[in-house]
Amino acid sequence: MSEAVLYVVATPIGNLEDITPRALRILESVALIAAEDTRHSGRLLSHFNIKTPMIAVHDHNERQQQQKIIEKLQQGLDIALISDAGTPLISDPGFVLVREVRAAGFQVAPVPGCCALVAALCAAGVPSDRFAFEGFPPAKSQQRLNYYTARANETRTLMFYESPHRIIDSLKDIVSAFGSERSIVLARELTKTFETFLGGTAEEVLAQVEADPNQRKGEFVLMIEGAPEQDDTLLDPRSSEVLDILLEELSVKQASALAARITGVKKKVLYQAALERK
Structure with missing residues (x-):
């Protein structure tokens, strides 16, 4: 295996103090940073006075950029991969690149840190021993409802990301698919000034979000408690x-x-x- 390394670096999801000393050291020392959005990440690097060059690697060019990155690694140059916020590959680009870099024989090293789903789960008070992260649900209404309905009997805690302009409709679909009494928690703007956790039944959380326009702003993590375990000793x-x-x-x-x-x-x-x- 070559000595050059691709570092997968987690960055803050809001509060800049959450970046780790190791992440800062890696971002300063690598030859190149592969960023989801160079303008967005440029503000983060500027804040910490990091001058490492960047290239854009996102959903639309990841396959094209992977060869350039592999060529840099072949030259013995270390590279860092970052997303706009949080841990790369978790509902963010990077999977294709990481897979191809590993296949080419280079080390891929995680530099752990912030991840919105983990941050939400540890503070929500929902069962965390078993959970399933599903990323973003479908954007179209009927597809989303069908998607939720297919998961209504899942016994693990279900976790989703959701966007501000779909949050009301998504909560309505949760009420329809999981029932108005299913317990859910909605986490918003994690680690930021207006961080909020709303918990209760699906119907109660929907009512809170409908009543307060401020609760429809920002980035969301939706957590739905799993369905009760079925007693398989009982015969139908x-x-x-x-x-x-x-x-x-x-x-x-x-x-x-x-x-x-x-x-x-x-x-x-x-x-x-x-x-x-x-």
Whole structure:
């Protein structure tokens, strides 16, 4: 593996004090910074008096720029990858570049720091032992509603990013798909002056956002508590009926095995139910 390194550097999502000393050292020492938006990142670098040259690497040119970056690495030059805010690749460009740089035999080193979804999750008071980050939901209304509805029975905490001009419609779709009583938390403007966490039922949070125009500004992380775990020891009426009929003619082992094939219910659940009936 070559000695040149591509550093994936997390940058602040709001408060500039959140940048790490290591991130500053890397950004100062590399030969080149690959930035999602050079004008936006230029303000960050200027604030810390970092003069490292930049090139733009974003969704529309990532595949074209990757060869230039690999050529720089082949010359033995270290490079840093940054996004507009937070950790690159997390709903931001960079995946294609990182994959190709690794395939070319170069080291890719993470320089951890801010990430909006982690910042939101640790302060929201929602279950954090199991969660699924889904990025941005679809922009079109019907697609978004279908997308949410397909996830309504997910038992993990669901996390989404959402934009200001879609937040009301997105919350309405959450009420429709997950039910008005599902607990959610909406985090807004994390680490910034007007950082806000709104929690309650989906209907309550929607009402708060509709009532206050200020709650529709900024960048959002939506967190939806997972659906209750289903007790797989309880048989639905049809499976119970099938098992009862089979038990009239077959042994517990035979009846539970055949009922599992017919209903799709786990064999061990049916076997236990059959034992209780006998």
